[in-house]
Amino acid sequence: MERNLKSAQTRARLVDATIRCIVKFGYANTITSKIAAEAGMSRGAMLHHYEFGSALIKATIVELHERRIRAFRRASNTVSHDPATMVREYWRQLQKPAFVAFHELALAARTSKDLARILHPLEIDYRERFMKEAVELFPEWHADRKSLQVAMTLSQTLLEGMAIKVHTGSMDQKMIEPMLRLVERELYVMNPDLKIRHDAEATVLKGAAKARTKSDRY
Amino acid sequence: MERNLKSAQTRARLVDATIRCIVKFGYANTITSKIAAEAGMSRGAMLHHYEFGSALIKATIVELHERRIRAFRRASNTVSHDPATMVREYWRQLQKPAFVAFHELALAARTSKDLARILHPLEIDYRERFMKEAVELFPEWHADRKSLQVAMTLSQTLLEGMAIKVHTGSMDQKMIEPMLRLVERELYVMNPDLKIRHDAEATVLKGAAKARTKSDRY
DNA sequence: ACAAAAAAACAAGCATGAATGTTTGTTTGG
DNA sequence: CCAAACAAACATTCATGCTTGTTTTTTTGT
Numbered sequence: 001m002e003r004n005l006k007s008a009q010t011r012a013r014l015v016d017a018t019i020r021c022i023v024k025f026g027y028a029n030t031i032t033s034k035i036a037a038e039a040g041m042s043r044g045a046m047l048h049h050y051e052f053g054s055a056l057i058k059a060t061i062v063e064l065h066e067r068r069i070r071a072f073r074r075a076s077n078t079v080s081h082d083p084a085t086m087v088r089e090y091w092r093q094l095q096k097p098a099f100v101a102f103h104e105l106a107l108a109a110r111t112s113k114d115l116a117r118i119l120h121p122l123e124i125d126y127r128e129r130f131m132k133e134a135v136e137l138f139p140e141w142h143a144d145r146k147s148l149q150v151a152m153t154l155s156q157t158l159l160e161g162m163a164i165k166v167h168t169g170s171m172d173q174k175m176i177e178p179m180l181r182l183v184e185r186e187l188y189v190m191n192p193d194l195k196i197r198h199d200a201e202a203t204v205l206k207g208a209a210k211a212r213t214k215s216d217r218y
Numbered sequence: 219m220e221r222n223l224k225s226a227q228t229r230a231r232l233v234d235a236t237i238r239c240i241v242k243f244g245y246a247n248t249i250t251s252k253i254a255a256e257a258g259m260s261r262g263a264m265l266h267h268y269e270f271g272s273a274l275i276k277a278t279i280v281e282l283h284e285r286r287i288r289a290f291r292r293a294s295n296t297v298s299h300d301p302a303t304m305v306r307e308y309w310r311q312l313q314k315p316a317f318v319a320f321h322e323l324a325l326a327a328r329t330s331k332d333l334a335r336i337l338h339p340l341e342i343d344y345r346e347r348f349m350k351e352a353v354e355l356f357p358e359w360h361a362d363r364k365s366l367q368v369a370m371t372l373s374q375t376l377l378e379g380m381a382i383k384v385h386t387g388s389m390d391q392k393m394i395e396p397m398l399r400l401v402e403r404e405l406y407v408m409n410p411d412l413k414i415r416h417d418a419e420a421t422v423l424k425g426a427a428k429a430r431t432k433s434d435r436y
Numbered sequence: 437a438c439a440a441a442a443a444a445a446c447a448a449g450c451a452t453g454a455a456t457g458t459t460t461g462t463t464t465g466g
Numbered sequence: 467c468c469a470a471a472c473a474a475a476c477a478t479t480c481a482t483g484c485t486t487g488t489t490t491t492t493t494t495g496t
Contacts, residue, residue, distance in 0.1 A: 024329065026325075031454090107321075107382075110387075111244035127388075157397070158372070158376050169334075170341045175367065251481075260446060263446040264446095266446065
């Protein structure tokens with residue numbers, strides 16, 4: 001047990017080092033010597049725990065998958081069931097190294113059968129868990145499952161798309177906050193329960209907007 | 219002139235081959251021998267036109283940038299100024315190899331200073347052109363430039379995020395159509411010109427709601 | 437107009453550097 | 467003492483850029 005524990009700790013250190021390397025150098029440039037150096041051990045030692053580099057990559061993918069699930073569960077479980085808080089929490093998770101590394105691997109899997117074989121089943125698993133969690137989280141949405149799925153896909157796609165754009169430097173940082181607010185608002189509007197309240201408030205606001213429009217005309 | 223033309227054609231063939239290779243094998247596995255084979259010439263011949271592999275990659279990035287600009291201009295120029303049609307056209311563009319290749323390079327640039335030096339200025343250029351085009355395209359939006367920028371960022375981020383998710387196999391194909399409709403609707407709602415009509419309709423409905431609310435009081 | 441010369445286009449082989457997995461050797465903890 | 471953990475050196479593979487050699491096209495001198 002003691003032996004197994006030490007070994008497990010070392011393997012965990014290697015997986016962590018792999019994630020850091022993928023973030024720093026990209027998956028393509030993550031070579032065994034760099035991982036070993038990052039983990040603070042020799043390449044020989046590393047290959048004692050993982051016979052092939054590919055085995056370590058596989059272990060890393062599994063670890064990232066588990067972190068991804070934990071991250072989403074944390075975003076939905078610990079906080080109040082307020083969509084705004086959940087959006088912020090999920091966005092916070094997307095800033096972590098785990099997401100960057102995961103996306104590097106996901107893109108690499110597009111052209112690597114070996115990676116795809118590992119990743120694809122996990123993607124399916126994640127999607128199922130994601131929706132299952134969402135259904136439990138928004139009971140008021142039970143009536144219209146289709147709409148719930150659209151809302152979840154919207155949030156996920158938009159937030160992840162933003163995260164990718166940010167770390168490829170193709171998004172103006174100034175736009176992050178307005179976009180997050182947009183997602184919050186959208187979730188709020190789409191929610192069939194909250195929608196009722198929203199419409200009521202909107203009625204009040206409309207009056208003010210109308211008045212302003214009128215005065216601006218002259 | 220004739221000599222230059224032949225050379226230019228060959229270089230274009232090489233750039234095309236590079237794009238195809240990046241799509242097929244990924245940027246990391248796009249090696250000079252594969253490009254030469256894909257272009258139907260020897261590696262030696264290829265290195266005659268581009269002294270280094272990096273020079274060919276640079277030329278490819280520039281070409282992809284130009285295609286990207288042309289694609290967006292086509293989406294906004296040729297069609298009616300109907301947001302729905304524009305969304306469809308932009309989505310169609312994102313299915314092309316150019317987008318896949320561009321994203322491969324953009325992600326690689328995250329960890330490659332050389333690539334970043336080439337890509338970053340082009341990203342800036344693209345963003346500027348994108349917004350300039352958008353401003354001309356929606357004159358009714360002039361009053362609220364901030365809101366226009368949010369709307370454009372939303373569309374772009376969501377559509378590109380979807381495209382990435384689709385080609386990494388992490389999105390249910392069934393969701394594409396509902397999501398596209400969502401973007402269309404959102405653009406429609408956010409447009410200040412159409413919003414007036416929308417609000418007007420809403421006001422009518424509100425009246426009914428209000429009346430009902432009032433009568434419910436008693 | 438046409439052969440010779442020059443230049444460009446193309447092809448193939450070689451040498452270097454780098455990454456991988458293997459092997460062999462050394463240390464350490466139970 | 468022995469088995470796991472760690473380290474170092476080696477052989478192989480492979481992508482790159484360079485060099486050298488061949489073909490095709492263009493230019494040029496008469």
